[in-house]
Amino acid sequence: xxxxxxxxxxxxxxxxxxxxxxxxxxxxxxxxxxxxxxxxxxxxxxxxxxxxxxxxxxxxxxxxxxxxxxxxxxxxxxxxxxxxxxxxxxxxxxxxxxxxxxxxxxxxxxxxxxxxxxxxxxxxxxxxxxxxxxxxxxxxxxxxxxxxxxxxxxxxxxxxxxxxxxxxxxxxxxxxxxxxxxxxxxxxxxxxx
Numbered sequence: 001x002x003x004x005x006x007x008x009x010x011x012x013x014x015x016x017x018x019x020x021x022x023x024x025x026x027x028x029x030x031x032x033x034x035x036x037x038x039x040x041x042x043x044x045x046x047x048x049x050x051x052x053x054x055x056x057x058x059x060x061x062x063x064x065x066x067x068x069x070x071x072x073x074x075x076x077x078x079x080x081x082x083x084x085x086x087x088x089x090x091x092x093x094x095x096x097x098x099x100x101x102x103x104x105x106x107x108x109x110x111x112x113x114x115x116x117x118x119x120x121x122x123x124x125x126x127x128x129x130x131x132x133x134x135x136x137x138x139x140x141x142x143x144x145x146x147x148x149x150x151x152x153x154x155x156x157x158x159x160x161x162x163x164x165x166x167x168x169x170x171x172x173x174x175x176x177x178x179x180x181x182x183x184x185x186x187x188x189x190x191x192x193x
Contacts (some may be wrong), residue, residue, distance in 0.1 A: 030031055036181065040136075053082075054082050054083025054189055055087075055117055055118045055185055055189075056081075056083030056115065056116070056189075057079060057115075057116045058079070058080045058113050058114065058115050058116070059078065059114045060080040060112075061111055062078065062110055062111065078111060080106070080107070080113050081098065085098055085099055086098060086099070086191050087099045088191050088193040089191055089192055089193065091184050091192060093152070094154055095151065095152050096139050096142075096151045096152065096193075097150075098151065101191075102156045104144055104149060106170070107142060107144065108127075110123050110127050112127065113142060115176055115182060117182065122175075122178040122179075122182055123140060123143045123175040123179065124139075124140065125140040125141055126139060126140065126142070129141045129154075129157040130145065131145065132146065133157070134144070135164050136161060137156055137157040137162065138162055138165050138167040138168045138171060139167075139168070139171045140153060140154070140171070141153075141154050141156065143157060155172045156168040156171075156172070
């Protein structure tokens, strides 16, 4: 609970002034101790910190299967995670470290995840790519290493095969400005490693 320092200090200063007036020997020692006490009291602040909300939101797009096994995409507005769920991001390795409250298995539910900044669209990542998948994606993917449980935002999947593909390079260039905005926001939130 935050205390009103000016009110507390006012009562304390008033009390100390009355005590000094009543004292017959207003010694220098008492004045120094009083001064130090007041300075200490005025410098105290509440221990509570305000956690600001992140401007990054990631929304999932669920793949539904009809009775005829045709895939249709719904416009789902499920929030998969926010910037508050990101512990840090490494722009060199592209690893995204989530806090403990993000269940990596939940990414299997979504075909795509859409990154937004202040409710404006940034870019889309395909999900859920791992070592067990045998498809090629020439655009941004959320890669989850099933052994280490680490997550990465890669420009393609698999890196060894698709990173030099012309479509991969073109897609990377298309999202360059949005990617820059994403990194700038993560830096502003002190989440870049």
